[in-house]
Amino acid sequence: MTASLADLTDRMLAAARRAGAEAADAVAVDGTALSIDVREGRLEQAERSEGIDIGLRVLIGRRQAVVSSSDARDATIDTMAARAVAMAREAPEDPHAGLADPGQLARDTDSSRLEMYDPAPEPDPAALEEDARRAEAAARAVEGVTQVQGASAGYGRRRIHLAASNGFSGGYERSDRGLHCVAVSGSGTGMERDHDGDARIFQSELRSPEDIGRTAGERAAARQNPRRPRTGKYPVLFDERVSSSLIGHLLAAANGGAIARGSSWLLGREGTQVLPKGLSVIEEPHRPRAPGSRLFDGEGLPTATRALVDDGDLSGWILDLATARKLGLQSTGNAARGTSSPPSPAITNIRLTEGTATRDDLIAQMGTGLLVTSMIGSTINPNTGDYSRGASGFWVENGEIIHPVNECTIAGNLRDMLMTLLPANDARRHLSRVVPSLLVDGMTLAGD
Missing domain, CATH: 3.30.2290.10 (PmbA/TldD superfamily)
Structure with missing residues (x-):
């Protein structure tokens, strides 16, 4: 071929x-x-x-x-x-x-x-x-x-x-x-x-x-006549369309490049709890018909299925050969290589443990809060995990969607946010990142 x-x-x-x-x-x-x-x-x-x-x-x-x-x-x-x-x-x-x-x-x-x-x-x-x-x-x-x-x-x-x-x-x-x-x-x-x-x-x-x-x-059509939400602290449900970004922030913090530079809020947390018990993040480089699949990495090392987070606990880092050597570890087979740059660590396909509830179940459970369907901009402090993003979506009261929302900011700290994750069961299995809708308890909303 x-x-x-x-x-x-x-x-x-x-x-x-x-x-x-x-x-x-x-x-x-x-x-x-x-x-x-x-x-x-x-x-x-x-x-x-x-x-x-x-x-x-x-x-x-x-x-x-x-x-x-x-x-x-x-x-x-x-x-x-x-x-x-x-x-x-x-x-x-x-x-x-x-x-x-x-x-x-x-x-x-x-x-x-x-x-x-x-x-x-x-x-x-x-x-x-x-x-x-x-x-x-x-x-x-x-x-x-x-x-x-x-x-x-x-x-x-x-x-x-x-x-x-x-x-x-x-x-x-x-x-x-x-x-x-x-x-x-x-x-x-x-x-x-x-x-x-x-x-x-x-x-x-x-x-x-x-x-x-x-x-x-x-x-x-559903976004017509939006309003700004009330300022305060509310639960936020990240729709499946945007929920993988939360896990993406976790993966970025676990990247060996960030760890070797000392610029990650996960420094020193290997083996400690970063997600609720029962949740795992599994890397699946051999999943058929998935965009990130590969048998070998950008340095010719074999790839393998592994748990990056196992039952809530962080298992290790995402490493290529150079970052592994810097840290005194072994490569995890995660090197990515372009034509104009040397290898660097990168993830393949991942899957977060799904829950048993539907997205509608989580909307009913959250009571009053925000369903986020799109986000703009990003202010993430890589050293502290402080999180702030512009968001739009729908306001929820008494477990029901009331009206569309725009022009608001959601903020929190990734350490705390990730520890409260409650997943739905609506992940799309063909994506490289299989992540369902995620409910986060108690984020700060800046609106009216």
């Missing part, structure tokens, strides 16, 4: 050796992207791109440099290698830089079982345009919708191959198919906007254009 890219990475490694590199790794990515935008029933924009990107990292002792290009000719590769070696010789020493030992490398590199690529033919641009038109028409048909800001459909395919002088060589192919619609209700200063969309690896699993357009329209 990736024979040509494997040959290309081998050529880069050979050029690095000729230029004087002591060790090197190379990555090659090629792909196609197609997007169609429709507005007011007419084609507004069509884009198609095809290209290749290559990246080479060379090491001279503990000095390293990275170069990249979109030109894969031999002469360019030779120039890249010579420049990278010259840069590495002038770079400062990094005692933690270096490739994996051969014994650490992944042996299983056949990613076919992860089903990351849809073998169906690339969709015709006319078919994508028709999908976008159908979504727009469905949104327009919703009572209260005054215009559709746009509908878009897209397709992408990428091939990736990684090889290194320590003997690793592996690659895989990904595809994605998406559809998105943005609807507007009201007019003048009373206009409100909302959206819906879907993205899948397999075209056959994509929701229908009518469903996506109708949902976008209904969401926009």
Whole structure:
């Protein structure tokens, strides 16, 4: 499948050796992207791109440099290698830089079982345009919708191959198919906007254009005549559309880069409780048909399912080789690699333990508070966990949604917020981050 890219990475490694590199790794990515935008029933924009990107990292002792290009000719590769070696010789020493030992490398590199690529033919641009038109028409048909800001459909395919002088060589192919619609209700200063969309690896699993357009329209219409909430301390229910951001803040604080820099509110909390008992965060890099799946990481190490949070307790950090060495630990197989930068720690797919209650059950349980469906801006202090974000959604009284809300700020501290999480059972299983709606008790709301 990736024979040509494997040959290309081998050529880069050979050029690095000729230029004087002591060790090197190379990555090659090629792909196609197609997007169609429709507005007011007419084609507004069509884009198609095809290209290749290559990246080479060379090491001279503990000095390293990275170069990249979109030109894969031999002469360019030779120039890249010579420049990278010259840069590495002038770079400062990094005692933690270096490739994996051969014994650490992944042996299983056949990613076919992860089903990351849809073998169906690339969709015709006319078919994508028709999908976008159908979504727009469905949104327009919703009572209260005054215009559709746009509908878009897209397709992408990428091939990736990684090889290194320590003997690793592996690659895989990904595809994605998406559809998105943005609807507007009201007019003048009373206009409100909302959206819906879907993205899948397999075209056959994509929701229908009518469903996506109708949902976008209904969401926009429901936002009409919003008010600002009362200032005070109330429970906040993060809708499933936005709830993964809370777990994202936890993952960012557990990233080995932040831990090694000493800039994380989780410092010193390994093995301590960070979520309510009964809740776990499981990394699932081998989940089929999930966007973040991979058998090996950006340094050729095998990936594995593991609990980042186990029954409420923080199990450890998200590490690549360099950050693991800085901390005196072992890599967790979480290196991510682009063509123009060295590896860094990154998460794959995660799943938070779901509850048994529906979102409606949690709305009834919260009494009076805020249901958040969208957020803007972000002020997160990485050292203290202090949290403040602009939010909009719906005001809840006596367990029932009363009216839409906008122009408010929600604030708290992540240490406290995460310890009160109560999950619903509405997570979407095909996403990379499988996180249900989450009820947080006692956040500060700034409104009227």
